[in-house]
Amino acid sequence: xxxxxxxxxxEINLAMLFVATSGxxxxxxxxxVPVAIGARAILAFLALFLYCKWKGFSLKIDKRDxxxxxxxGILMGVHWVTYFYALKLSNVAIGMLSIFTYPVITAxxxxxxxxxxxxLVHLLLAFLVLTGMYFLSPTLDxxxxxxxxxxxxxxxxxxxxxxxxxxxxxxxxxxxxxxxTYQTAIVGIVLFPFLFSVPTTTLLNQWEVLVALAVxxxxxxxxxxxxxxxxxxxxxxxILSSVQPVYGILIGAIFLSEIPKGTTILGGILILSSVxxxxxxxxxxx
Numbered sequence: 001x002x003x004x005x006x007x008x009x010x011e012i013n014l015a016m017l018f019v020a021t022s023g024x025x026x027x028x029x030x031x032x033v034p035v036a037i038g039a040r041a042i043l044a045f046l047a048l049f050l051y052c053k054w055k056g057f058s059l060k061i062d063k064r065d066x067x068x069x070x071x072x073g074i075l076m077g078v079h080w081v082t083y084f085y086a087l088k089l090s091n092v093a094i095g096m097l098s099i100f101t102y103p104v105i106t107a108x109x110x111x112x113x114x115x116x117x118x119x120l121v122h123l124l125l126a127f128l129v130l131t132g133m134y135f136l137s138p139t140l141d142x143x144x145x146x147x148x149x150x151x152x153x154x155x156x157x158x159x160x161x162x163x164x165x166x167x168x169x170x171x172x173x174x175x176x177x178x179x180x181t182y183q184t185a186i187v188g189i190v191l192f193p194f195l196f197s198v199p200t201t202t203l204l205n206q207w208e209v210l211v212a213l214a215v216x217x218x219x220x221x222x223x224x225x226x227x228x229x230x231x232x233x234x235x236x237x238x239i240l241s242s243v244q245p246v247y248g249i250l251i252g253a254i255f256l257s258e259i260p261k262g263t264t265i266l267g268g269i270l271i272l273s274s275v276x277x278x279x280x281x282x283x284x285x286x
Contacts, residue, residue, distance in 0.1 A: 008231040012240050015228060018221030020247035023092035024255050025217065026084050029209045033084045035198055036210070037077065038191030043214030045184040048177055051219070057175045061182070068166055069179065073186025075163035080187065082156035090149035092252030093260040096245040097132070097268055098153025103238040104129045105161040110235050113165050121281065122235060125274040129242075135267030161238065167226070168234050176226035184218060239274050246272060 029036045052059060061069060079099075087095035107122035133150070167179065195203065203210070228237055245268060252258040260268070 008228065009240070011224065012228045012237070013243060015221055015224035016241050016244040017247050018216050019225060019241075020096070020244045020251060021221070022083070022213065022217045023087060023096045023245075023248035024251045025209055025213045026087040026095070027092055027252070027256055027258075029206055029213070031198065031202070031206055032194070033081055033088065034191050034194040035203075036206075036213075037080045037084060038188060038194050039203060039206075039210045040080070040213040040218060041077070041184045041187035041191065042195075043210055044218035045181060045188050047215050047219040048181040048184060048223070052175075052177050052181055055177070057178050059178055059181065061174065061178075065170060065173075068170060069182050070186060072163050072167050072170075072179075073183040074190070075159045075166075076183045077187035077190055078159040079156050079163060082152045082159065086149040086152040086156060088149075089145045089152065091258045091260075092256065093245070093249045093258065093264045093268070094146055094149055095153060096248040097264070097271060098150040099157045099160065100242050100245060100271055101129060101133060101154050102157035102161045102164075103235065103242055103274065105158055106164065106238040107235045109161055110165055110233065114168060114234070116233060119235075121277075125239060125277060128274050129271050132267040132270030132272075135263045135270065164229070164234050164238065168229055171226060171229040176223045176229075179226055180219070180223045239277075242272050242274055 026036075031039070049059075051057075083095065083099055086098055089095075090098075104126040107119075107126055110116055111118040170179065225237075225241065228240075232240065249258075249260055249268070253260075
C-alpha cells in the first residue's frame with residue numbers, strides 16, 4: 001500500500017512537471033491568447049488522436065456522458081484562455097500561483113456536487129492558500145495589471161475546479177487520453193475561427209512553442225493528471241497538484257530569468273505548504 005501511494009505521488013509530480021511548462025511557454029508565445037490556445041488545442045488533438053489509434057483505445061462514448069464531456073471541454077477552454085491572460089498580464093509566478101486557488105474552490109464544491117463528506121481540515125488548507133494569495137498582491141488595485149491577472153487566475157481556477165469535479169466520475173469508465181482527445185477537439189473547434197485573424201506565416205514562425213504546448217503540456221501533462229483521479233479524491237488531487245507552481249517558477253527563472261519577489265515567494269510557501277499536509281494525510285486513497 002505504501003509503495004503504491006508513493007508511486008501515485010510520483011506520478012502526479014511528473015504530471016505537474018509537464019503541465020508546469022505552460023507558464024514559461026505561455027509567456028514565450030507571441031500570439032493573441034485565443035489564437036495560441038486554439039492552435040495548441042488542435043495540435044494536441046492530433047497528437048492525442050494518433051496516440052489513441054496507435055494504442056487501440058476506443059473513442060466511443062455513451063450518449064448519456066456526451067453532455068458532461070462537452071461541458072468539460074468548454075470549461076477546459078475557459079481555464080486555458082483565462083490562465084494565459086493571467087500570464088500575459090503578470091509573470092509566471094503570479095500567473096501560476098493565482099490559479100492555485102482551485103484547491104480551495106474544489107474543497108468547497110466537491111462535497112456539494114459529488115455528495116462527498118466535507119472535511120474540516122480543508123478549511124485550514126483553504127486559509128493557508130488564501131493567506132498566500134494575499135501576499136501575491138497585497139495592494140488590490142483594479143488598475144494594477146497584477147491584480148487583474150490574479151482575477152483572471154481565480155476565474156481560471158473556478159473553471160478548472162468544475163471541470164475536474166464533473167470528470168471525476170467519468171475517469172473510471174474512460175481512458176484519460178481519450179477524454180483529453182475530446183476536450184482538445186472541443187476547444188479547437190470553438191477557437192478555430194480565431195486562427196484566421198493572423199497570417200499563416202505568423203503561426204508557422206511560432207510552431208516550436210505551439211508544438212511544445214500541445215505535446216508536453218497538454219497531451220502528456222494533462223493526460224497524466226487525469227489518470228491520477230483514479231487514486232485520490234478531487235480535493236486531494238487539487239491540493240497535491242499545488243506543487244506545479246514550484247516547477248513552473250523554476251522553469252521561468254531558468255529560461256525567462258523571471259526571479260519572483262520576496263512577497264511572491266512567501267505567498268507561494270503558504271500556498272504550497274498545503275501540499276505537504278495533504279500528502280501526509282492522504283496516504284489512504286479514497
